[in-house]
Amino acid sequence: MITGELKNKVDKIWEIFWTGGITNPLEVIEQFTYLLFIKQLDEVEIIKENEAQFLGIEYTGLFPSDLPYLRWSKFKNLEASEMYNIVQNEVFPFIKSLHQDGKSAYSKYMGDAIFKIPTPQMLSKLVDGIDHLDMQDQDTKGDLYEYLLSKIATAGTNGQFRTPRHIIKMMVELVKPTPSDIIVDPAMGTAGFLVAAQEYLRDYHADLFLNAGLREHFNNTMFNGFDMDRTMLRIGAMNMLLHGVDNPTIEYRDSLSEQNTDIEKYTLVLANPPFKGSLDYESVSSDLLKVVKTKKTELLFLALNLRILKKGGRSATIVPDGVLFGSSKAHKQVRQELIEHHKLEAVISMPSGVFKPYAGVSTAILIFTKTGTGGTNKVWFYDMKADGYSLDDKRQPITENDIPDIITRFNNLDEEKDRKRTDQSFFVDVDEIRNNGYDLSINKYKEIEYEEVKYDHPVKILAKLMDLEQEIIASIKQLEEMLDE
Structure with a gap:
């Protein structure tokens, strides 16, 4: 910020x-x-x-x-x-x-x-x-756009523009884009995820620009973004051009409608789709309704990710907490689809203050790979408690920050096997998740260690109270004597 x-x-x-x-x-x-x-x-x-x-x-x-x-x-x-x-x-x-x-x-x-x-x-x-x-500074540029957009009264209601830059950067570092990836954000806003992905590639794969084919791919076919607001499309297009991407595919599109015909086209989805409640069935693509019969956009976007990803494609998507534990048939259906037919890798729960001052909703990041044949053996959970900023409306920088730890641990999951349920991160076996109705809330599996607190015997506590009462009576008498003088 x-x-x-x-x-x-x-x-x-x-x-x-x-x-x-x-x-x-x-x-x-x-x-x-x-x-x-x-x-x-x-x-x-x-x-x-x-x-x-x-x-x-x-x-x-x-x-x-x-x-x-x-x-x-x-x-x-x-x-x-x-x-x-x-x-x-x-x-x-x-x-x-x-x-x-x-x-x-x-x-x-x-x-x-x-x-x-x-x-x-x-x-x-x-x-x-x-x-x-x-x-x-590119982060300053992104933060400036975000601050400008915060002045739109309606911007905070749909979550479209509110992804903090450091959260975007963390998600990109978790999925590690490669020079051959075809990246999409189906609800792109100002193209923050696409900008961060190209920055990652410049930092970690600068040699791609020495290869004519990869350079051509980077400038023309790698980056794809869709939105329903032409102002956002203009800002996103300018943002990408200023960051050195000549010709990204940025289009006016309702990603959830029949207008979107993409099937198995991309290898990486990065998104914080809007959670604006319910849509009419008539406005939603029938292909998505076959995966999950719902009007809720947060569930439909997960179904969309599965449809537009190629086999082996990855997704890092922000969802509201309700997606993790919602008890409706549609909620369970989406979670079951991810776990049984694809490979759900990680659930990173974020504190509600991450999106303040615009919204106080609790969210999580789901990271999964589309396989079509399952592959979920165990799921890695992380309980993020701090992101480097205070969790109030001011969002001032603080020293506590779990993001470096999240990235380090996700890149070394073999070392997480022996972590206990009382730790900040741990694995949960898929059978246990099945037995819990595919619930993905970290609180369902996290164990809390309680320390025994020893209190004095009631007789001793009563004696202390009587001593205090005597002190109070003595003080009152002193006050009376002072008033009589």
Whole structure:
């Protein structure tokens, strides 16, 4: 989360939009994002120019050499009316024309983008404010988007935008994307999971860019994201382009509907799907209803994961706690499907404060592999108690953090075999889970050690009470004597 000085700067920029007449939060975020994008395009260009100069190689820039004033670093110093004219009539049309073939995610969703800042004075203030935002750190960039989205009154109700960056990063590190993976987030929001996955690949598989085929796959077919909000699609497309992914598949789609025809197409699902209650059966794909007859989105998305994954594909998905222990036929059906027909590997329970201040719901991460033939022998449970931040609305950084321990232990599961049920993580045999109605709540299996507390004999306690009463009576008498004087 962003705090302190950066948060204050963002709030001041938001206030400029508000007082300038742009009061719809989504419009503010769109216009804010366009300006951030223009600034970051120039910053990325400067880095590439410096690298080319250092290596002594020729570089063909993104910006036309005869139009240097299209760059943020140039027009930001101009007088307000001149800057406004250039941004409105030249810079904005320029960014809309990027990837002009119309096939890229960026070009699809920038086509209907509109520049709505009404006056030169307002633009000048916004450019000055945004120019002082330090956006070099990728986590800061993601946190900034998240903070902006927190200002949408409805954003907290569907869980779509609320995945903290450190939770996303942990999930990516648990499933370890590979250069050959085909990754999807069926409810992508701002593409946080896709951004984190590409960062992981750059950090741990940088050699993939030396292979023409893998490089082509990375830029064009590896990353896939779907959403039903065109604003989110625009932000997600810009986010991926700024992170160096040229042409991800980002599309407007209701992933749970008949419109989604994907079957066994992906090798990795990373998701925190919205838990917005119930849908009408008519709006849900019949294929999903065959797996689980329910109107609940959290169960339908798990069924969707199983349908769209290839055999051997993996999933790390956040679910509300009710999925783990719900007693309805549909809840049990989904859990049974995961355990009996596929390989459920881990259930990581997270404390309810993880999604504050937006929501206080308790959640868990389910990690499983699609096999179609079973394979669940035992399930690893982890009881996360701290994620490095306070679990209240302020979410201040703290020293307690289970995330490094979760990653280390999940990567060394052979060493977990002898862990006791009183420990923070342990295995549970599949037969025990079956006997408990496929209940996946950690509290069903966790054992608590109680320490015996010894109390004094009642006679001794009574004597102490009488002594205290005598002391109180003596003190009252002293007060009476003082009042009589």
